[in-house]
Amino acid sequence: MTLIKQRKKWFLAVAVSGIVLFAVACADLTAVREWSKTSLEATRYNELVITYADTPERLKRYDTAGTWDDQIAVRKNQAEALSQILSLVSDYMAALSTLSADSTIDYDKDVDALNIAIGKLNAGVSTDTMGAVNSLVKTVLGAAAKAYQAKQVTNIVAQANDPLQAILRGELRKIVDQDFRRDLKIEKTLLDRYYDSHLQIGSPSSAAKTALEEWKELRLKQNAIRLKAVDAYLEVLDKIAEGHQKLYNNRNKLNAKNLIKDLYSLAVELRKQINILAES
Amino acid sequence: MTLTTEEARTIADAFLEAAQAIDKYLDDNFNQISRAEYEFLSESFKTLMRVSIFTTTTAVGLAIDALEEPVIQLKNVIEQTKEKIEELQAVGRVIRFVAGLADLAAAITAKDPNAIAASVTHLDKLINESWIM
Numbered sequence: 001m002t003l004i005k006q007r008k009k010w011f012l013a014v015a016v017s018g019i020v021l022f023a024v025a026c027a028d029l030t031a032v033r034e035w036s037k038t039s040l041e042a043t044r045y046n047e048l049v050i051t052y053a054d055t056p057e058r059l060k061r062y063d064t065a066g067t068w069d070d071q072i073a074v075r076k077n078q079a080e081a082l083s084q085i086l087s088l089v090s091d092y093m094a095a096l097s098t099l100s101a102d103s104t105i106d107y108d109k110d111v112d113a114l115n116i117a118i119g120k121l122n123a124g125v126s127t128d129t130m131g132a133v134n135s136l137v138k139t140v141l142g143a144a145a146k147a148y149q150a151k152q153v154t155n156i157v158a159q160a161n162d163p164l165q166a167i168l169r170g171e172l173r174k175i176v177d178q179d180f181r182r183d184l185k186i187e188k189t190l191l192d193r194y195y196d197s198h199l200q201i202g203s204p205s206s207a208a209k210t211a212l213e214e215w216k217e218l219r220l221k222q223n224a225i226r227l228k229a230v231d232a233y234l235e236v237l238d239k240i241a242e243g244h245q246k247l248y249n250n251r252n253k254l255n256a257k258n259l260i261k262d263l264y265s266l267a268v269e270l271r272k273q274i275n276i277l278a279e280s
Numbered sequence: 281m282t283l284t285t286e287e288a289r290t291i292a293d294a295f296l297e298a299a300q301a302i303d304k305y306l307d308d309n310f311n312q313i314s315r316a317e318y319e320f321l322s323e324s325f326k327t328l329m330r331v332s333i334f335t336t337t338t339a340v341g342l343a344i345d346a347l348e349e350p351v352i353q354l355k356n357v358i359e360q361t362k363e364k365i366e367e368l369q370a371v372g373r374v375i376r377f378v379a380g381l382a383d384l385a386a387a388i389t390a391k392d393p394n395a396i397a398a399s400v401t402h403l404d405k406l407i408n409e410s411w412i413m
Binding site for chain 2: 190
């Protein structure tokens with residue numbers, strides 16, 4: 001066997017071994033990417049924060065003697081802070097989605113451009129050999145990049161899980177579940193009393209009574225829609241927290257079939273809640 | 281003694297429940313109580329609701345403060361993630377840069393001034409876009 005043929009065989013053996021090793025280490029990050037993209041979409045919903053900030057303004061209708069202006073100012077600042085926290089969760093999901101994207105490690109066009117440029121150097125290498133080297137470089141580079149990418153996703157998920165769970169399952173969840181919900185209960189109780197007292201006292205005319213009843217019904221309906229949005233948003237926070245916990249628990253086996261299946265199911269459920277929020 | 285978030289929420293809930301109790305009483309006894317009693321209880325109802333709202337605002341403020349540490353930690357992780365993305369994208373830029381150099385070498389070898397000028401312009405653009413500079 002000539003020296004050149006021996007070298008070619010040796011090179012091929014090393015390359016194939018490398019590809020096999022990388023392939024074993026590689027993970028399919030499609031589920032990670034799709035789940036984080038859906039989570040990103042869910043966390044962009046900001047209406048609940050606006051509803052919370054605007055509550056004192058709405059309550060002015062039913063209690064004109066209250067000193068609401070101070071509350072309006074404080075809540076405006078709080079809404080800004082809450083929006084920034086939600087943006088941070090969105091930013092994390094966007095970054096995780098990009099880190100796990102196929103396009104981030106797609107170097108095929110760049111390798112093709114290099115191949116063409118080297119071809120122009122006229123170094124006496126045949127077109128077939130150039131083509132074979134080009135394919136091999138793409139495969140080995142792609143496998144190495146995939147393995148490195150998977151390792152980075154694993155590291156990032158491991159570091160992000162604690163603070164993300166603290167935010168999603170901690171005070172942010174309580175703010176939505178307890179404080180936003182209480183706000184809407186206060187509004188419902190106030191508007192009930194407001195309209196009932198107008199209906200009960202002063203013997204309103206039939207036309208006035210009808211108008212008051214219609215307004216009461218409208219305001220109660222708006223209140224009910226907002227309460228439904230609170231429930232939907234809690235589901236969103238819970239599903240995102242659950243999904244990330246599953247990622248964390250399986251971070252060393254990201255292409256495990258049950259993980260991929262679970263993340264896809266969570267993404268479907270998240271999408272349902274996103275649709276409810278979009279309608280509210 | 282400062283108020284905790286849970287204490288603020290407990291107070292807000294208690295005031296709301298008290299207001300709801302008055303609301304129910306007014307509905308059930310509207311025809312039995314005097315106008316003066318009605319007005320007095322209505323004002324008490326509104327006062328309790330105002331305190332409940334104000335304490336809710338306090339609770340939310342305290343909760344936002346409690347989120348400060350995990351928020352800082354998550355911000356750090358996001359920065360690291362962006363660095364990792366940058367590292368992966370840099371591989372493509374390096375390959376493009378090497379291709380640009382090979383292109384320039386070919387143009388010089390061919391002694392083609394137009395091709396040399398085009399290659400130099402392209403390399404300059406790559407350098408300006410690249411992390412290398």
